[in-house]
Amino acid sequence: KQEVTQIPAALSVPEGENLVLNCSFTDSAIYNLQWFRQDPGKGLTSLLLIQSSQREQTSGRLNASLDKSSGRSTLYIAASQPGDSATYLCAVNNKAAGNKLTFGGGTRVLVKP
């Protein structure tokens, strides 16, 4: 059974500092891994999707890496801004379960001005 863990559960940084968010998973047989952003009371916004054959994916200030063999992904957000304050969730798409998405518990980020 796939288990996804995100550490830390909460993170507070001053504006301008780089953010590093971690995601680990137990079963490396995945199709892809997605990072999402969730604002309070809102749905999920997809940030980045990394295919199982890729090692990283970039979009603007965001960079996500994937090490499938060790079951880890890291989301880097450069030069954080107060608008980056949100909860960040990772989810893996499991091969064994036919397109099943398993989520971590999320990291709640606060960027202080």
Add this chain to the structure above:
Amino acid sequence: EAGVAQSPRYKIIEKRQSVAFWCNPISGHATLYWYQQILGQGPKLLIQFQNNGVVDDSQLPKDRFSAERLKGVDSTLKIQPAKLEDSAVYLCASSSLLRTASRREAFFGQGTRLTVV
């Protein structure tokens, strides 16, 4: 491309009442998911459909929750009777089933916030 549509956005009901949520996935997406997200936690899969068949409903409390996907398109999730612990955000998502991994990206609706009092 239109996104995943969900309604209603908010619902407040008393315990023991019933409630239904509706989801319209992205056109052509074979896979549809319903997730329950309790405050402060990650989403938990309730049920996954492939076209109009159920792939996984192992975490669906079947004594009170039911879901259907009509003609492999729209879906409804029902709770009857509701309990206080059902207060959560209910998220619907859809994804394509093409062989290339990138096409398995999941797209989420805005969710329905349910409060049971």
